[in-house]
Amino acid sequence: MDKETVLKVARVARLRLTDEELERYAADLEDILTAFSVLDEAPGAEDFDLGPIKVEDVFREDEVITSIDASELREVMGTKEDWVRGPRLS
């Protein structure tokens, strides 16, 4: 994989790479993707499932259930006057 692609992928994933990391990951991913091209030969099923077993029509009913007090969760998040603090939006 070329460095430009690695940089693009890293930006999408919100990762900043040092020059050394960029060098290393470009080489590693090249190796890995070359090996993975074996999949081009693989016979695939026509269809697919999202998991290895069939999970179908599993629902919960529309009921309000509280299992953990929201204040405990706010404490974990370090809220300020109950609001979660975040960065600038630009």
Next chain:
Amino acid sequence: MKIGLEIHVQLPTRSKLFCGCSTGGDAPNSMVCPVCLGFPGSRPFLNRRALEMGVLITKFLNCKITDRIWFSRKTYFYPDLPKNFQITQYESALGFDGHFMVGEKRIGIWRVHLEEDPGRVKRVGRAGEEVSLIDYNRSGVPLVEIVTAPDLSSPAEARDFLTDLIIELRRLIGVSGEEQTMRVDANISIGEDRVEIKNITGLKNVEKGLKSEVTRQTKLLAVGKRIVRETRHYDESRGVTLPGREKEQEADYGYIGEPDLGTYRIGPLAESMVVPETPLVRAQRMQKEHGISAQAARQIVLTDWELADLFESLSRRVGGDTAMSWTMGPISSGWKVLKANTDGSWKKVTDIVEAVSEGSMSDSEGRLRIAALSGGHEIEGINNGPSTDLDGLIVRLVDQHPEVVKDFKKGNEKAANFLIGQVMKETRGQFASKVIAEKMKRELGKRV
């Protein structure tokens, strides 16, 4: 001009789409749990009712229902999105290729899908340096997204479309009619390139935002400039669209299936559902069935669903025109009280109108009686249908009271009132007093 809309409507469930938190949060971050906050180790669990509502809307919009659906993760980074991915539907939607009629015009519906709402973010601090504060009560609230074809040809038409759609959805699944229930992304192209206006809240703003965008694009084209394909925002306070605040950075949502939820067979579910009649569909049927104008039908239906029920039962008995004039006149003028007093049983009202229509009750008495029902006082009588032989009764009474005939003969017309009163008492208000008086005077006249 081509306009297409992506409409997000909040579904009125009790609990959120993937967790048991209430959808009605008030204090910030009070209706939250590990699932809708995206805490490590939490996982989604689908609300049956939300899916049912989504499927019903999809069926109502005449879409081809997807037999087996699943959910997808749409990954993007933003402070209001707890997992930094949104659970939505990508390849699989609830349905595709439907339509919705705005009056006589058919607007294509490309797809309908379910997704979770992100949290609500507010900016605080000096302009340009605002930090964010986030309330995740809204995170995980179920939304249905409806994507239209670019079939709308003006901002006004877009507004009409949304107005009609919300009328229908309110009845269909009980969405609240408030402005903020609906958030819209609007795509508009006047020339070749399309501009997207993101995240407009409320119908009025959709029209205003589109109008200002039309003006902007028209001006650009007039001086020979190109329209740039871009995403803009509608600034409600200034009434103009502005270029996207955030640079659209490397938008690649990298959709994958949501493995924690499995799949859902909605084909059979949709099959088993009956779409109830919605207001505008009903208005259209009423127009045809009762021979009334489109505008009148719409007005009745939108005034009140039960008013339309009353109109229809009247119309079946006395015909569309008569039913219409009574419905829009005396009945709707005191409608609220009338509805409360009659408690859903329209027999008293229909009996009055029918009596007037048959001529057995005077028009003014009918109006009076309905007004009385609307004012809370029922005039005694009209319990039974007009089964009594009125003419026979009058002949008998006249026979029994020769003294009245004598007085009447002397020119004392008021003498008849005694007998008229007797008839009214006997018939307990089944007949209009005017009718009785006329018949009585005719009978007395014969004896003269």
Next chain:
Amino acid sequence: MSFFPSAAWLKELDEKHQLFTERLEDPLAFEGGQFHFSAKDNLCARDFQARAGSLILKGYRPPFDATPIKRLRENGGLLLGKTNMDEYGFGSFSTNSAYGIPRNPFDIERCCGGSSGGAAATASLIRDHVALGVSTGGSISCPSSFCGVVGLTPTYGRVSRWGLIDYGNSLDKVGLISRTVRDIEQYLPVIAGPDHRDPTSQVQPPLDLRGEVRTVGVPEEARTGLSPEVAGAFEEALRDLQRSGIVVREVRMPSLRFAISTYYILATSEASTNLARYCGMRFGAMNENFDQGFNDFFSDTRSRDFGTEAKRRILLGTFSRMVGFRNKYYVKALQVRKQIIRDYQKVMEDCDVVLTPTMPFVAPRFDEIERMKPLEMYQADYLTCPPNLTGMPHLSIPCGYAHGMPIGMQAVAPHWQEGTLLSFARSWEGSFHYRFPEVAE
């Protein structure tokens, strides 16, 4: 990763060990049906941090118990502690943790295997202990094999994943590691069963601990690429099985060669979305620089606190699902997984379990690991990946020793047939003599 113990480090270790043994030897602690257990650090428990081997979760104290932990606690279990692991499960040697590297109880110059390395070492060191492990692509089998213990990875969906910090949701399974099959048999029914907090746990048939193994299938493809020690021990084990009356059948499973690629694409695609939530807000490592733009704010935390392997897998997974590559990698991998499941099911028509060595070599030394390229490390999972990919239950059990290091073999059964594996392991355990590290004896 070379090993230079300092006096201070040894002293600290010694104190920790003393505290730990005192607790285990407290006669009041484990009366009447009570027992002790440990949990891999990606399982959430109140009263403990849950860091999943990652700096980005440093200080995170979950406000709820993972369902398997909750169930063990409710049944008399005392959670002794959390065990070290590769960051988020990303590794085969437990060398990718932000919190030190667990060492193999048989030889501290060697690794424990991974990613449930701490769990396997704990199970190996402590008698009558049951360790909760988690496997995505072999993270129970591999360390169990390297540390000479029994590790059961149940069918996908058998044990609730509520409270398990996700790696790859379609692959993650909570299982048990212990010195003997007996312990596993005792605690599996406690942690198994439907949970109203995990939809994928809702479709399972009841757990049946019975089963019988008459025929084992040995894929030809699994007999290549083995170190001489492993090959020798495995062939010897096959001969023992035949002597005990079990039929050993050669089978062909050509699709196994696609398992590694398929596994890594699916696992990293899912992982890269799961890890998006770690961004310096809400939990774990908190970024206080709120005057930054959100992209910088997120990137700062993520670039600083994710480890090398985590970044590598995020990159691989993000790439695999990007526009233009998604169909070639992610969607194709979904299709191939389905094909591999069918191949397994076909083979299993003629045999009760599929049997292979667990790992192609004994626990490697840290200096050997340091010389390995990422791809070589991934390829070391070629025997443990396939059953994990298919969601089929599998069990690693010691089958021999070479130069003092344990060697494991791995049996795979059809979906939901944990009983078959346990019955196989029970009869093996009846005639096989386990060895345990000297320190614990």
